Amino acid sequence: MADPASYKPARQDIPTNPGVYRFRDEHGRVIYVGKAKNLRNRLSSYFAPLHQLSPKTRAMVTTAAAVQWTVVGSEFESLQLEYTWIKEFSPRFNIAYRDDKSYPYLAITMSELVPRAMVMRGDKKPGNRYFGPYSQAWAIRETLDALLRVFPVRTCTKGVFQRAERTGRPCLLAHIDKCSAPCVGTISREDHRALAEDLCRFMSGHAKPYIRELGRQMQEASERMDFETAAARRDDVVALEKAFERNTVVLADNTDADFFALAEDELEAAVQVFYVRGGRIRGQRGWITEKVEEVSTGELVEHLLQQAYGEATVELNQTQRRGRRVAQQGSQDTVAKHRRTAELAYRQDTIPRTVYVSTEPEQAPELENWLSELRGSRVTISVPQRGDKAQLLETVSENARQALALHKSRRAGDLTTRSASLQQLQEALDLPDALMRIECYDISHVQGTNVVASMVVFEDGLPRKGEYRKFSITGDAARDDTASMYDVIHRRFTRHLEQQRKAAERGVTSGEVTADQADEDNGRVFAYPPNLVIVDGGPPQVAAAQRALDDLGITDVYVVGLAKRLEEVWLPDDEFPLILPRASEGLYLLQRVRDEAHRFAIKFHREKRSKSMTVSTLDAVPGLGPAKHKALMKHFGSIKKLRAATVDEIAQVKGFGPGLAERVVAALGGGEAPSAAVDVGTGELLD
Template sequence: MADPASYRPRPGEIPTTPGVYRFVDDHGRVIYVGKAKNLRARLSNYFQDVANLHPRTRTMVTTAAAVEWTVVGTEVEALTLEYTWIKEFDPRFNVKYRDDKSYPYLAVTMGEEYPRAQVMRGAKRPGTRYFGPYGHAWAIRETLDLLLRVFPVRTCSSGVFRRAASSGRPCLLGYIDKCSAPCVGRVSPEEHRTLAEDFCDFMAGDTARFVRRLEARMKEAAAEMEYEQAGRLRDDIEALRRATEKNAVVLTDGTDADVFALAGDELEAAVQVFHVRDGRIRGQRGWVVEKVEDVTDAELVEHLLQQVYGAVDEVSDVEGAAPVRDAVPREVLVPQLPPDPKQMAAWLRGIRGSRVDLRVPQRGDKRELAATVHANAEHALMLHRTRRAGDLTTRSQALQEIQEALELDTAPLRIECYDISTTQGTHQVASMVVFEDGLARKGEYRHFAVRGPEGDGARDDTAAMYEVVTRRFKRYLTERSETDEPDSDFTDAPESAEVGPEVPERRRFAYPPQLVVVDGGPPQVAAAARALADLGIDDVALCGLAKRLEEVWLPGEPFPVVLPRSSEGLYLLQRLRDEAHRFAITYHRKRRSKGMTASVLDDVPGLGPARRKALLAEFGSVKKMRAATVEEIGAVRGMGASTAAAVVEALSTVSRDTVAAPPDVGESIATESK
């Protein structure tokens, strides 16, 4: 552990202006990001006697090896830059908001030529308007089914849309008038976009306008004795009303607000938000926060607003994106004001484009609704504790058992596992999976195409393992040396700077593991140990897990370490090994499929690299391409009828040869040679 005095800036070196600072460890990894009105005053708090610091802050400053900062013009710019850096570097000591479950949204892809309405989860995409989140996907589908009577927008996938366009026949929804069928030209792109915009306006809360418009048209049809048309319009009005009534009225004055609540203790907290539009609850969302730093409730609220509305700012700042008024309401009701409410309100106003009222509800219906949201937060925290109590204990026990079994100095908080996958020596690949604190960190996963000395693969698994470990840790040494170079952009930024400098690209391999696990026995362990020794790396522990008897092998040891079958440490190592195997197999199958497709299509007359790439992008695998018809292949961009027929003939020929071949030729499943 480092002594904070060893990297404390010299007196007078830190400016007294607003800015954002970063603590980095000895590997150059950003471990904490913060902002301050006065950088000198804020940073001095970290360099007092460590005994007086909060335990989590003490751990952070003793883990760090340097502090860097950037001066900005205003406190609002500091808020924005802090959010950007937290998203960029994912610092381990910053507050992390994790969804307590996966929430579905009703999304309309306004960035496409023919916008599509669909259920979406995960990260928000530019050019798409989102409504929700909903508690269940079926609730979205019920609402969408009702609204398609009035707003028959496209809901089909791109593949279905292209097939309908090439055949000239719409899908079922087009025949039953729940789609305007732009695929076959029933409506123009402009008319379909107008339908999609009306659909979005209705979902955003502008419901009365469409009901009034349909009522006027119904009366006109009845006056002209077009009773069948009037009856259909009456049913459309009823469908709109049913869709609107699915959300209960909670605020009768038609308020647009997001209502936040917080419930927790010193270690963790649960957050809930109700999205209220036009007085109705349009969505609900929750997060669970592990307090890895010493923060107050006011600071948690500030970080929460950054988390929720910072993503809105990113997605909306592109051409064709949704208006941010849909996502940032007129009122933001919080359980406690952030440390600088005026600054936060100014930031929200900049995103929305108009005034945002940030306050704590004191009385009336809004206070009662805030109490309801708080009750939901308490319930969510209780469920989280029930589900995670055993898991937290088990993970800690597993890491401790691995530490004791392998005689490590500390528990291996970061573990990397490597696996090799090949089919009879062809298409050799390797995987690297990462677990931190006993949990998979999928954003850190990597795969490798094994090259070999001649560029055609390694001779066996041990040579492949040596190559992959060498390549990974060579990158580590290279990026570590780059990190060690002084970077004046951050440590001595001019006080006149109004915005932060360019942030360096996040290094992919600069953070080493405490433990490397390889899938295999003594030969694979020896190969990995030789790779580490050749690079001069002696501070990373190494072991192998052999499948046959689940034995743990250490470098140079004649006998394995045998963990009890009921050991949580063994179970964690098995999960690592299985995850590395799954990741390697997935990549191997992908490469093999592309390789087979390329070899089959190389001899097709008139099929060049661009068309081969288009076919692979459209169908994704040999199996799907073989199942396609001439018309479906011809519908791919750049393909003609004669070329499509030649492709089908080539694939059918290979298919007949494969059937006639022995079982271990052609479509054999990727397996390891260990």
């Protein structure tokens, strides 16, 4: 681990201009690239005392061995140079978005003399037109099959095309009118290119003019009694309408925009984008990124837009270079001309006039200028607040949330990943035994009221929900979180020791509990003790949990704490936290266990608070004492059923008359709802 002071530059040597800087490791590899309005201020912040830095920044500066910077003329230039270097060096500490799956595109190879339509995946090639991406390959294949009736562009491979040229015999698609057969001269190459350009315009959202024209031709053919032609034009109209209606109408026909939304947790973020062209959702795409550096949501969006549209920069530059080489060679002028035309169309189609985002990015004006330069016309970035665009962005946000949940679920369910996470965690904590069972505890309350705790159990990296436990905490134990944590751990392991004693008396192995023994203990038994106890919190909570185990004489259970803000792992009696790599499977498992304990505690707290609110409401009803309250609950069985009961139904309870029943109904359902109202049936907060 390097000492940042060994390569720290003198403050006066760092310029105050805008620029881009690079941190390199001992082998000269670039590990981080960043930009700054003021290089001196930004770089100085990296060389603060280590304990003042976030874990991610601390890991980066102790891995680095040198820092370099380049001064540029403006923040706009720093944005461009930062992306170029990130693309070139792929630094390990920079944010890197990756596709959460491989998406199919409809590609029109406009860079070729005889363009071809095809469904493809993978990298894009300069000069071609791409439509999508689409979530389902079969959907775009069906769409292309329908479009070939009206736009019979070739779909064959280069080998098939050349063989048809040599033999003078077209393929089957030409015989069924789904290819205009440029290979045998049935159509000229210029007319075939015009067909491909019409197909591109149709896929760009300009479909209605073609449908109207075909409708006019159908009507004219019908009027001159050419019913065969009229029927063919009718089928063409049906095919185009079918293809056109595949994409949902969401906005006005002249709307071209991209909608980006992001869902994140402490370790990862999921991004979804909807491509809207001509008012229709033409494609969808998703990315997943691991947070290897501490960034705000606005910075995540900034890096996202850089990566999403930076690809367009690289492809346009490649197109321009190839076009210049062709021009210098003085040959294939037609191809060079078509490449320039395709480049302009690519600019307009890839980068829309408007980019809508869920959170405004850092340096939004510089990003707008950069995108405007790429597109060749003005591009704006905005956050919609109301109307159809805001509703669509909320749909994109929901897709991002679902994508993150699905990614986490798949990651947790993978056997190899689970095994790696358990092994990494065992090695990082220096534990002697494999982590067969992990228990996590969390405390939940509102300003010291209705204090509860949760215990969740993970075995082999998977939750065992049947062994979750809930604790109500009262008295002195509820005065603060540390006292509550001590109380919960002490109660849980006191119970464990009691079960061990009973097991020894019965002559069974510790941890083995039969059905008869469970009945004897009223069904409330704990399984074998955990290898590891995780508490939600920092040093105070960890110390309280360890003290409870020490007081009980338990030495074979290890305790760690996970602090939520910086995801620091705290061990008992350690002055500094253990920092696990942000991409570590072990840290991911710790986070998942902690979040599950938090969810379970919150659920129990809401249930308890809901009941206490309802009970206090009933206590205020004149004439309703403890005995009648007990009779009510015994008759209806739950607060939810009581709330749904009518006056006549309540009056049937022994000791209740119509007057008292009316007062109960009014107390539960009438009058003003309390602030922070809670649904007594579900325990969820109501708006």
